[in-house]
Amino acid sequence: MSKYVIRRLLSMFLVVLIVASATFFLMRFLPSGPFSREKALPAAVIKNLEERYHMNDPLWKQYVDYIGNLLRGDLGPSFKYRDRTVNSIIKDGFPVSATLGAVAVLLAVVIGIPLGIWGALRQNGWQDNLVMFVALLGVSVPNFIMAVLLMFIFALGLHVVPAAGWGSFRQTILPALTLAGYPTAFIARLVRSSMLEVLRQEYITTARAKGLSEHLVIFRHALRNILIPVVTVLGPLIAAVFTGSFVVEKIFAIPGLGRYYVTSINDRDYTTILGVTIFYSALLVSMNFLVDLTYAWLDPRIRYVERKVS
Amino acid sequence: MPAQTAWQLKEGVAPDAGSFVPAPKGSGELQQIAGRPTTYWSDAIRRIRRNKLAVVGFWIIIALLVVAVVGPMVSPYSYEDQDLDNTFQSPTLRHPFGTDQLGRDQLTRVMYGSRISLAVGIVCAALNFLIGVTYGGIAAYFGGRVDEIMMRIVDILYGIPTLIIVILLTVLFKDKGVNPLVNVFIAIGLTYWLPMARIVRGEILSLKEREFALAAKTIGATNNRILFRHLIPNAMGPIIVTVTLEIPAAIFTEAFLSYIGLGVSAPVASWGVLASDGTEAIRSFPYLVMSPALAISLTMFAFNFLGDGLRDALDPRLRQ
Numbered sequence: 001m002s003k004y005v006i007r008r009l010l011s012m013f014l015v016v017l018i019v020a021s022a023t024f025f026l027m028r029f030l031p032s033g034p035f036s037r038e039k040a041l042p043a044a045v046i047k048n049l050e051e052r053y054h055m056n057d058p059l060w061k062q063y064v065d066y067i068g069n070l071l072r073g074d075l076g077p078s079f080k081y082r083d084r085t086v087n088s089i090i091k092d093g094f095p096v097s098a099t100l101g102a103v104a105v106l107l108a109v110v111i112g113i114p115l116g117i118w119g120a121l122r123q124n125g126w127q128d129n130l131v132m133f134v135a136l137l138g139v140s141v142p143n144f145i146m147a148v149l150l151m152f153i154f155a156l157g158l159h160v161v162p163a164a165g166w167g168s169f170r171q172t173i174l175p176a177l178t179l180a181g182y183p184t185a186f187i188a189r190l191v192r193s194s195m196l197e198v199l200r201q202e203y204i205t206t207a208r209a210k211g212l213s214e215h216l217v218i219f220r221h222a223l224r225n226i227l228i229p230v231v232t233v234l235g236p237l238i239a240a241v242f243t244g245s246f247v248v249e250k251i252f253a254i255p256g257l258g259r260y261y262v263t264s265i266n267d268r269d270y271t272t273i274l275g276v277t278i279f280y281s282a283l284l285v286s287m288n289f290l291v292d293l294t295y296a297w298l299d300p301r302i303r304y305v306e307r308k309v310s
Numbered sequence: 311m312p313a314q315t316a317w318q319l320k321e322g323v324a325p326d327a328g329s330f331v332p333a334p335k336g337s338g339e340l341q342q343i344a345g346r347p348t349t350y351w352s353d354a355i356r357r358i359r360r361n362k363l364a365v366v367g368f369w370i371i372i373a374l375l376v377v378a379v380v381g382p383m384v385s386p387y388s389y390e391d392q393d394l395d396n397t398f399q400s401p402t403l404r405h406p407f408g409t410d411q412l413g414r415d416q417l418t419r420v421m422y423g424s425r426i427s428l429a430v431g432i433v434c435a436a437l438n439f440l441i442g443v444t445y446g447g448i449a450a451y452f453g454g455r456v457d458e459i460m461m462r463i464v465d466i467l468y469g470i471p472t473l474i475i476v477i478l479l480t481v482l483f484k485d486k487g488v489n490p491l492v493n494v495f496i497a498i499g500l501t502y503w504l505p506m507a508r509i510v511r512g513e514i515l516s517l518k519e520r521e522f523a524l525a526a527k528t529i530g531a532t533n534n535r536i537l538f539r540h541l542i543p544n545a546m547g548p549i550i551v552t553v554t555l556e557i558p559a560a561i562f563t564e565a566f567l568s569y570i571g572l573g574v575s576a577p578v579a580s581w582g583v584l585a586s587d588g589t590e591a592i593r594s595f596p597y598l599v600m601s602p603a604l605a606i607s608l609t610m611f612a613f614n615f616l617g618d619g620l621r622d623a624l625d626p627r628l629r630q
Contacts, residue, residue: 015466026482136363136618140610142562144569145603148589152596243473247570251589262570265481277478281470 008292012285019281020070020274024063027270053079053271066274075275080267086275093257094279096166097249100256101241103176108183108237113230115184116191117218123196131188138185143244147178147251164253175252179244183237187230194226201225228299235288242280354547357623364619370612378428381421389414389422390577398595407601410587419579420601426580427561427609430494434560435553437499442506443542443549449507450514451537457511464507475501476563480572490574494567498560506552513545547624554617558610565606581606 041049050056054065069076075086119131141149151174155163165171198204199222207217245258257276264272348356358364382389392412399409407416449460467475479497484490517523518541526536542549567573568582575583581602588599 015470018466019470023478026478029482133363136611136614140558140614141607142565142610144566144585144589145607148585148592148599148603152592152599156593156596246473247566250570265477266571268481268485273478273481277474280474284470 005293008289012282012289015285016278016282017067020067020278021063023274023277024066027274028059028062053077070278075278076271078264078269078272080264080269080272086272089260089272090257090276090279093255093260096254097242097245097256097258100172100175100179100249100254101238101245103172104179104241105183105234105238107176107180108187109230111180112184112187113191113226115188117195117223117226119188119192120195120199121218128192131192135185135188135192138181139189141181143178143182144247144251146181147175147248150174150178151251164251166252166254166256171252175248175254178248178252179241182240182244186233186237190229190233191226194229195222198222198225224298228295231291231294231298235284235291238287239284242284350547354620354623358619361619361622363615364623367612367615367619370608371616374424374609374612375428377421378424382418382425385415385418385421387415387418389419389579391415398591398598400595401597408595408597410584410598411591414577414579416584416598416601419584420581420605422579423581423584423602424605424609426491426574426578427564427606429491430498430564431557431561431613433495434498434502435557437495438503438506438556438560439549439553441499442503442552443510445503446507446510446512447514447537447542450511451518451533451541453515461508461511464504467501467504472501472504473563473566476567477572480567484572491578494564494573497567498563502556502560502563506549506556509548509552510542510545513548514541517541517544551617551621551624554613554620558613558617561606561609561613 047056054062057065066076073087075090078084078086078089081089115131115135119128122128151163154161154174161173162168162171163174204217204221207221208214212220242258245256246262247258248254249256249259250262257279260272261276261280263269264276392414393409396405396409397411399405401408405415405417407420410416410419445460445464449457476497479500480493483493483496488496514537518536523536523540526540531540564573564580565582565585568575568580569586571586573582574580584602585599585606588595588602591598
């Protein structure tokens, strides 16, 4: 197990390093730099700016410096906001995005699992068809459309919640619902199909034969085994929630990392794009790793051992 | 070998163990196949016909294709004609979906947008098909170290959210002055083949151990021929399902990119651009955002319905 963990940590490090290098060089290939304005700056100003950000160093030196700083956890200054560092942007934006994301994932789990179970228990009945139809809708409606529709109905039409902004619980509702849409639908479909499979297993027949109540059979015996596939998809779902936040935070005017990311792309703020991309991939890789560990913990049959290359 | 005695049912009796008598010799109808033989594909078509949602999805896609091709041709307006006297018109007979902030006919723009979305879907499906199938096929067929290296690359790319790669590529190509639409094609085409590569690899890994592959090898078929003529055609079911489910993802990505301002931009009317323009006017003119929103959602439903149905029909193992 510890061998597995070390192997995984090494490969995670490698993935993040590759992402960092690839993004670094990609950014340097962009013809329009952060200093290109509508009105051309005097050459002397550009020269000074380049000197300040060490952009006149040879490319390899910039790269080595950047990776060196990265290893020390320093993502450098923002090109756009002269008095801010990328670290401070992440420190401001990430807690907001993380809160929103956590609420959304929680909603998805709390709504998606019961929906899926309900559908499976009434297989091919109208309840099942309804659940599957709604789930397919949830997978199909793009998040920015969902955001606009929810805002239109509940904020502009019914006036039950504020249309945008961040800070109060009521302002969290719409963006969290928007972000939760896709994962909820995904989990509901997954739970339904795994439930159908689990219910056909012999241990369920045994449990029923023992005379256990249906309630106990479902929640004690079946549910535990359904959680495993749900946990495995949490990694990609968390990724979907993060990328969803790019547009949701923009629409609902939430000062989260996703919005900073999109703004930095439009501003060609190299260092912020670079830093946040690295941050996102590190986060995602660690999430996937955590998910895999949880997976092993939930299912004692899975123990990670040295994999033989076949 | 003992003589075979054929048995037939006594007439007019309920069938049980004693109700069989030997058939008269030479009756000729000892055994007969009752129905027409079903192949994999005819079986799949039969199954998909029974899935109402999939059939609905199929017809919606056909309708969309017709609208995309014919719509802008028969419309009296063009997608970029401005009419500054008639901005923000509510839906009327002349402008069924109203007009936008520059007086452009919204219906025409939405119909034009369907061209872009469907083009993105088709081009990306084709690229996905070419890159993903070939990549996964080669990795699985040659196996060993080749497979190990090729799939590690896929694993690494998998670790990064696709949308981030697409965004970075879009920024790169946009600043290089590539046509925005081509740019979106490239960015999506270069990233969306990953699931396909994995699925094809899994299929080929098991197919290449089958007898027909061995047979092809013994008669001296080249690797190329075995892979592309024998193995990949046998993996067509899962490949088609994956393509059908990747198309809505590609359409979504284009709309998303255009929505956040990285994809196609005005005056070209992509659904993402229309939705973005509509969102800005949502407080005063909510109908503007409704038509592109409905169009995108309907298209995504249709492909997802069809893809789901195809998955159930073609590849029961993938069923979720």
